[in-house]
Structures are given as C-alpha cells and as structure tokens.
Amino acid sequence: MSPPGSFDDVLDAAIDALRRGEPVSSILAAHPKEADALRPLLQAVAEIESVPPPPEAGERLAAKFSTVRASVRNARASRAGGQRGDGRRAWWQRRLSFASLSVPAGAAAAVLLAGAAAAAAGAISQAPDLPGSIVHVVTFGHAGEGGESPGSSATTTTAGGGTPAHGAATDVATRTGAPGDEASASVAALNRTPGTETGTPAVDTGTPGVTPAATATSSGGLQTATIAAGDPVPTASATPPGPVPGSRTGLISGVHGNTFTLTSSDGDWKVNIDANTVVNGTIVEGATATVTGDITAGKNLHATRVDVTPPGATATPAPGGSAPGPPPGGPPGLTRTPGSRGRRP
C-alpha cells in the first residue's frame, strides 16, 4: 500500500484527468516533479484504452445458460436429497452404516454355517450310528424392501431434479409452453430445435438411452405430450424392446420405496421414480396422480413427471398428458417435503 500523496496517488489522479479529456501536456505540467515518470505510463494507458472491445458475445453465450440452468436444477435436486434422513451423510458414511449392520450379521451367519458344517460333518461321520440327523436351513432376509436404505420415505417429493446430463433437450420436451415458467420458456426458446418447433418425431424426449428415432418408431411419432391419459397401452408381448413414452392417470394404491402402484382404467401400473423425476405434490396412498414417463415391459412406468392431487381434491390431469406449469407466483419445485430422493452433483 502506498502512503497518501505518493506516486501511486499522482498517477491515479493523472489517469482520471486523462479520462476527463485533459491533454497530457497540461497533466504533466500540473505534476512537474513526476512528469518524467508519468509520461510513459500515461502513454501506456492511452495504448491500453485504444484496444478495441472484445467481439460481441453471440447466441453461444445465450445458449450457455442451459448449463447454468441444469446446474440450478441439479443443485435443487441435491438440496432436496439433503433433506432426507441419510441424505446429509456422505456415501462412505452410508457404506459404513451398512457395514456396521452387515458385519455382525455376517459373523452370525458364519457361526451358524460353521455350526451347521460341524453338525453335518458329525452327522456324516456318525451316519451309520445316527440316521435321520437334523438339517438346519438358514435363511437371510433384507431389512427393507426394494433396496431402500433406512430413513427413506415413501412420501418423497422432488422437483426440478434435472441433471446436466439431461440438458436442454429434456426441458424442451417437457417444459415448452409451460405457463408461468418464463425462465424455462425463454431458455427453451433459445435452445429450441426445428424438430421441436414443428413437433416432428425428431424431438428428443430427453429419456436417457432413447434416441429420437427410437422414440418415433416406437410411438408412431407421438411425443410424451401428445399421448393422452387412458390411451391403450401396449401389452408386455406387444411392447417394443425400448421404452415408450406414455402417460397414465389413476389412483395411488400402494407406495413402496421408490415405486408406487397406480391403478388406472387399464389396470395396475408399477411406477418407478428416481432423482430425475419431477414430482408435484406428495405421493401418498389414496391420492390421484398423473404420471408421465416411459412405459417399459410388464406395465412398468418409469416416471419423468408425477402430478399428484391429494386425496379428496379434484384430480386435474394434465391436458393431453403434457406437463403442467409450475404454480403461479413462484418457480417450480420450491415446495418440497423432506425425504426426497436426490442425486449428488
């Protein structure tokens, strides 16, 4: 740091004077002692400022916002995941807690097996003397269903759980035209492809592993948004190898970890949700839900979006199966309940 009245201050004042349009000669005349030192530096300032501005940032910079938006959604999903009981713990902590349970269980199993082996060996060695030895059947079960870790809740609610991997295409497919979501709409407009504009089969559904061509073939050119609730569902035998986008509305008749049963007009559907599933509302038994996602074999529906109407309220399925917009007056997904399942960034 320079003391007051130092050369640094004189130079700074000279630069300000230069910016105000004062000629160099008068500036130097005002500082005769420092004139020799000031002259080359003011010359350098003039040279610096003569460099033209950078090239105008174009559409590319605008399109780059999709990266930021994807990160926002990822962070939101992560934060929602952090509200779950074990979501705050690091992966190694969860592994440790699993190990703390499995090590004693394993030791107990080893003791039982060793005992059984000894008994069997004894039985074999004494077979002629002791026919009909007892055989112990040892079974091991899982503590929870569906591989859920302790603390996870069926009433999970996530929102905006997009990941960067999904990128802009996902949002174009599921959010274009969503009322009230101006940021998304504007970004969708920035990233919209000709395919999206025309609604041709070339639109990417954003479903991992499904190419636009596969989508077009399997669904006859229909997108997620164009398959209405209650449409006929391909049977397991008729279901093509890849997932088919679809939408179902029905009653939630059972919740098990990250899956729930949706009883619709064409039967029971097993609905899977994951960190990328956008859930509006709380998934509870007795509620009505409209699920949009990918139909896989055996009446399974991998949900990309679930809109839940609480029990007792009137169900308002998304028109044409399309994704409804966020609630007015607020961005999507800010009303979350603890226990949502999120992916760490």
Added chain:
Amino acid sequence: MGFETDNQAGQDAGPPPHGRAGLTGAGDADLVEAARGLDETAWAEIYRRHARQVYAYVYYRVGDQHTAEDLAADVFVKALASIRGYAYRGTPLLAWLYRIAHNVTVDYRRTAAKRAQHHGGGPVEIEDRRDALQALDDHSDMMRAIRCLTEDQQQVVILRFYQQMSNADVAKVMGKPEGAVKALQTRALRSLRRLLVERRGAA
C-alpha cells in the same frame, strides 16, 4: 463505468431475454436472496444482467471468444455452487462475479499451461500460436503484454481500463484497500511499458 446501483436492473447484459416479472427490476439483494433459494428465474436474471460483462472480462484474460464464452458460463455455475456461502452486504453482485471470474480464469490458465507442458510445449508456445492467429490484430502486442502481467495486475488493468471501473470499485472486487489497487495499477503500467518496449525493440 462503475457498478450498477442496486436497483439499476434491466440492462441487457446477456440472455435469456425474459425474466420473471418480479425479478427483472429487482435489486441485487432480492436477486441474491432468490438465487440462494435456487430460483431458476433469479439465475436467469443474473445471467441476463451480467453475462456479457463477465464474458468481456474473461475475454481480455484469455483472448479467445469461444473459450471466454465457455468460461463465462462456468463463472455462473461456480457462483451457483457457492451462493449459499455468499452474504449480500451491499457490494454489488457483479463484484462477486468478477472475483469468481478471476479464479476461473486463473484455473484455466494453470490447466492450459500444465497441458501444454505435458504435451512437450510450454505456455509460451500457446501464446505464440494464439498470437500467430492474431497476427492481423494491431493490438495483439498489448493483449499479449497484459497476459504477461501477474494475475492481480491483469485484474486491475482489465477492470480499471476495459471495464472502466473506479479504483474504489476495483478495490471492492479484489477485496483489497484502494491504496493497494493504486500500487498494483502503477506496477502494472510500468510492467506493461517495459514489456512493450522489449517486444518492439526485439522486433
């Protein structure tokens, strides 16, 4: 040009063009609050206001448009990652973004230098290649000289002379006293002068 005042919003610093009606005119404090809540429209508004300034800053540091655009977006992603630890205390949001931009640029240059060394060349080689591409640019000498300054000196020169900021504002961005910024400015100008004389003398 200094910082925008708290409520001087709406200056089209970058896309996207729309923002939620409640945030287009919002001041930095409200915007930061909404951004901390991971409000997508708040981030869209922040990007719209400041993306171009951040891009320009990065461009002067790296000298390549596409790289600058990529890094500018990185700045906002980094800002998002650390928004929870950011407390708005009256210092403009842009100052914080410039600080992140500085760090992002420094990281980029270090990585580029390491990569160049790994491939047998050196950072100088990169500069030479870049300069070869800019051979037609009359001002490449100056840009090259600026990138030879220390990171802090570069920051002062770019903010002071290209972003037309006052010393007080530069001090806010850098988190240094004004006197320190003035000293950096003097050293930067002296170094620039010397570098330019050397280069032109050698040529």
